[in-house]
Amino acid sequence: MRTILITGPGGSGRTTLAAATALAAAAEGTRTLVLGTDRTDTLGAALGVPTGPAPVQAAPRLTAWRPDAAQDFRKDLTALQDRASTALDLLGASRLDPEELTPLPGAEELVLLRALRDAALSEEYDTLVVDLPPAPQAVALLALPEELRRYLRRLLPAERQAARALRPVLGRLAGVPMPAEWLYETAGRWDLELAAVEAVVADRDTVVRLVAEPGPAGAEALRTAGLGLALRGLRTDLVIANRVLPEASPDTWLAGPVAQQRKTLEEWRESYDVRTAAHLGHDPRGTDDLTALAVPGVQPAPPAADWPVTDRLGEDGVLVWRIPLPGAIREELDLVRRGDELVVTAGRFRRIVPLPSALRRCTVDGAALRGGELRIRFVPDPGLWPQSR
Structure with a gap:
């Protein structure tokens, strides 16, 4: 499966262009899933179709899905309570009802990673387009599987897990309780899930597509995002310059902004394959507007990043x-x-x-x-x- 991860500075229109990219990929004949991440339904507003926890058909060969972080968080924490019921009873702790649970910081990121893994492993689609958070948060999100796996290896190294059979004996010798079996099982399950997400991110068919408005702020945001992605060994296939003003505009007051965007685009083309999406004069809404943006769909993947x-x-x-x-x-x-x-x-x-x-x-x-x-x-x-x- 081809996976296209789309990010850019906040307010750059990345959700709109994620929807346009997915629509273009579907128009090319591939079964496409676009995955939204915003709490509000900005993806649905762009597509003209409400999106949510249940996948919906947004256009021919195009499915849209926006996972519910609160719902998944309640489900996971309830399952954790069930697995740790013995310890909770010994401590005299009262159970939390699913209805009173609200997502903690970081829960949305974990839900998105799980949705990314499930979507990428699905055989129902040929192309996956993911509307990631703004660039700095997106880089941190993509780094999370690798970092969490490293923490797990430090907290529960392989040699300690290999000694699980000796846990009762070691507990008596040390005089302190040893970690319960469910803890090792949970850590092992998390490691497998994180490894699956890490494999999707590092896959040769996974690329990052950056969205930015051509101007000083967009140029600095693009430099920062490109640096973070390069440090992670992630490949950028395209930069989409969004809301590009027409060169032949009759309005003289646009001469300055047009000249500035032209200079920025020339600089970007020295380092990236740059495509442009025109300024429509209004926020794109619906498939007709998204098609008018003329955003490319699936492109040949660039060579793998190499650290020789x-x-x-x-x-x-x-x-x-x-x-x-x-x-x-x-x-x-x-x-x-x-x-x-x-x-x-x-x-x-x-x-x-x-x-x-x-x-x-x-x-x-x-x-x-x-x-x-x-x-x-x-x-x-x-x-x-x-x-x-």
Whole structure:
């Protein structure tokens, strides 16, 4: 399945263009599902069809779905109470009724990730279009499966899970209660679910499509979003410049904004494949307006993001790890080596990545940012590196 994740700065019209993209994909003959994330039905307003927890037919070969975070949160927490009933009874805790439960912060993100996984694994559709939150939140959302899996591995490492059969004996020896079996089972189930979402995000047929208005604010938002996505190794297939004013406008007062958008578009085209969606003079509503935007549907996926290690041992005795970070600013970069991991900070974004096996036997010798690429130099550690004879 092709998955198109659409994001951009708030107010850029990303929901409208997500609907237009899904409509274009369906018009190309693919069975398409568009997944909405807003609490309010902005997706339904754009399509002209109300959307909600039950998928609805929005156009030929196009289905729209907007999961209910509150409903799913109540269902999950009720199930958790049932599984932990023994512990709750021992503590004298009273149960929470489903009717009194409201989603906690972060619940909507988890519901969206689960919906993304379920939709991507479905055999009913050929194309999935996801209307993500605004760009900074979208990057954090897409990073969540990887981060949560890392936390689970630290809290319940594999070697401790392997010792589950010895739990009663260890409990008597240590004199303290050991984690219950349901905790390991829950952690294992969460890990599988998160791994499935992570696989969807990292799939070669998954791309991110950025939406922004051509202007100074849109340009800065695009730079920030592109940097966060690159740090996560996610690929951008297109940038859609939204609400583009006509070049041949008879209104003289539009000359300044038109010139500014032209300059911005020229700069964007140096780094991205840019398409434009015209300003219709009103908020697009219904399939006719969405079709008039002439937004592309499914496009060929760009090459997979690559972080290669360059062997320069024969030239100057180093290995160089090359990490593409377009839009990065030198003053906003930070690197920390921690064991076999590297903590990379770029602006507001941070990622902890495992070092390639060859670099684990090396020490960091320096780093430089050149042409939107971070190049980290590693020198072999004599105590760990095989010596030539």
